[in-house]
Each structure stands twice: as structure tokens, then as C-alpha cells.
Amino acid sequence: ETGVTQSPTHLIKTRGQQVTLRCSSQSGHNTVSWYQQALGQGPQFIFQYYREEENGRGNFPPRFSGLQFPNYSSELNVNALELDDSALYLCASSREGGLLPDTQYFGPGTRLTVL
């Protein structure tokens, strides 16, 4: 069973640029959630995609957007990058649709640095 993978591992961008991060969900999982983790903090929920539709969003501005594809992989796009966007971006996949939320399995993350 293949785990959750993310690409790229590291990324350096400058203020104002746009970035796309990618996530491949674990086999059999239909849901991807994205989290932002600033240095020294716990992860913060950005949004969740379930069967290609956004299924909940945290307190992040619209310049954070996403997609989920028919194979359940996902992208996180951030426009007009700001210095505070520098963080570890984590994606997690799970198999939802049952009565209770399923365990979320996390990928290794993408470290984004904005200069």
C-alpha cells in the first residue's frame, strides 16, 4: 500500500509569486486535507476535498485554493505569496463517507520559503 506523497520537498519563492504544491493520496482514500504548519506551531487546517469538491475550509484567504482530481490526488495553489506563507505544508488523506471521520494519514510535507 503506497502512502501519501507530496512534491516538491522544498521550494523557494519570492513575494508576489504563485506556487502549486501536489499531493498523492493513499490508495483507496477519497479525501485530502491540507494543513499549514508555521515554525514552532501546530498544523492549521486550510481546506478539505472530498470526491473533487471542497468540503470545508479553515480561516485562510481566497488566494489559497485547491483542486482534487478523479484519482483523488490534489493540488494546493497559493497566489500573491507573502512572507508569512513560509511554512511546512502538509497534506493528509483519508477514506470518508462513513458514519465517523476516518484516520488521516499525513505526507512528509513541502517546505515553502518565501523571500
Next chain:
Amino acid sequence: KQEVTQIPAALSVPEGENLVLNCSFTDSAIYNLQWFRQDPGKGLTSLLLIQSSQREQTSGRLNASLDKSSGRSTLYIAASQPGDSATYLCAPTGFQKLVFGTGTRLLVSP
């Protein structure tokens, strides 16, 4: 709004000690609670998941308890080893999302 607090923020112990990490949360309307381990600069590894109807869950040297009504969970690590050194995060699950504390940074010395 769910708020999660973890105490202590950091812990340094000699190898072999038993230890307890504490997690408290403000909203008891949760589906489950997960404990994770995070090594520096890495992703999260799920350690234990306790459903809201359960009181306890065990995996090897790890035991987690949940008291949903009082908004508390504890992670007990028996016979700690240097390989246990990491940050431990708890995350109660509400609708759709996990809410994380800032974690307990554990250092186990040989």
C-alpha cells in the same frame, strides 16, 4: 472554536523513565482524538486514535486515554527510549478537520 493546549511544552528525561503527556481541549463535541509524532522538519506519524466512545487505546509502549466530558487526553509512554525523541501532537477531530495543539517536545537521553 476548538482550542487545544498541551502541557508540558518541553520535556527532557533519561532513558527508561515512564512519562505522561497532557492534552486539553475546550469543545467536547469531538468524533475522535488522535496522537501524532513529528520528527524535526518531517510530516506527522499517527500513533493512536481514540474514538469519542472509547476511554483508552494502547499500542505497544504507548497508552492514550480520553475523558471527553472534561476535555482531557493523556499519552503515557512506558520505558522511554532515545528513539522516542520527537514532538508529540494531539488533535481532536471535529467536523472535517483536526485541530492541533503546539505539541510537547520530548528529548530522551541515553
